[in-house]
Amino acid sequence: MSGWCRALSVPVEEDLLPLSALLHRHGLPHRVIEEGGRQVLLVQGQDNAEQVSQLYERWRAGELEITLRKAPAASRPPRARFDWRTAPVMLGLIAASVGVFLLVYVFGYAQVLAALTFPHIMPRDGQPLAASIDGQYWRLVTPAFLHFGWLHIAFNCLWLWELGRRVERVIGHVNTLLLCLVIALVCNVSQFVYSGTILFGGMSGVVYGLLGFAWIAALLQPRWSAMRPMQAVLVVMLGWLLVCMVGLVEALGFGRIANAAHLAGLLSGIALGALFGLVARLGDDSRPDAQV
Structure with a gap:
């Protein structure tokens, strides 16, 4: 100093x-x-x-x-405007998810499903892990684009847009894309390790990752308060995570839930939010003209 x-x-x-x-x-x-x-x-x-x-x-x-x-009053509230240029990454993820869903479950292209499921990693003795993936590294991420029902994809896309567009406006398009890819990778690997099956999918893990990221990053960096989730959203989503993890949803016959992916997404989002928030805060503190 x-x-x-x-x-x-x-x-x-x-x-x-x-x-x-x-x-x-x-x-x-x-x-x-x-x-x-x-x-x-x-x-x-x-x-x-x-x-x-x-x-x-x-x-x-x-x-x-x-x-x-x-500051001059805006002629229209920002939330009233729909401008795809503010969140092209989120729109791209939603469009890709909808496109895959239509190809697989409406038009019956089973080969698309086979190409996007998680790789069955079974390394033999002395065989490197990369060899068992057979160069298909995209399959570590692409299960996030698979959805198994209309409600599944509808709710995931709605939450992806609600949470993701706020994050994208704050940290930018490239950072948001990298963030989603990392979270998807962590979710998919965690679900495979936990369940041992390759037939799982959905953007739910990424959604929970965005929730954790926005929550913690905005707490650590007040300038990012625009992406902070509302208290009601936190309560609903964390409550739903708990309900799913105790097995109530499966017991009611709504199908199997990728709980490991959801939890891994939330935790990885929290960790990345803490990293981003602390780095941004340290950057602010190092500025000689930092204001109150």
Whole structure:
């Protein structure tokens, strides 16, 4: 923190946003950190520290009136707009899932199903694992595009759009695509290891991964609050995960549930959300002009 001088130390509940705006207008780079339960305002150089202290005293005495600029009101709420360009990755995943579903379960192309199921990994003694996959590495990911009923694909696509488009708008298209691929890989491998079968699929694991990612990343990085899931969404989805894991859904005759994929998706999403959030937060803290 070389070159930075302590200018102020005030209680954490005091709002320094107006003062920060004033310092920016005066061209005074500054940053605010929390130390010992108090806000500490740092500036570069002792002369600047004294100037900030004087401005603060005048502001507190009512000698300076600071008006914060308000952002112009949007003509339409952002949620009212449907612009595919804001979430092309999510639309692509949904379109691919629907396309595969139609090919396999409507038009009966069984060869598509065979090409997209998880590889039956059975390495022999001395045989490398890669050889048992036979170069078909895409099959480690593609089970996510397989769905086994209209309700299955409908609910997965709805949740994929609801959660994924928010994530994509915040972290970008490339990061979102890589995030979904990694989560799908973790989900599929986990489900295969747990169940031993290759006939499973669905975007549910990716959906739970996006839920965990958005939840934790937004908690760690306040700038990403736009993708934070609503409390009701968290309660419903985590409650459904629990209901599925205790076997109630299968007992009612709704078919087998890929619980390992769901849980692995949630946990991998939480881990990746923590990684992304902490990296972004550290990046903000390293900026010399970080604001309140």
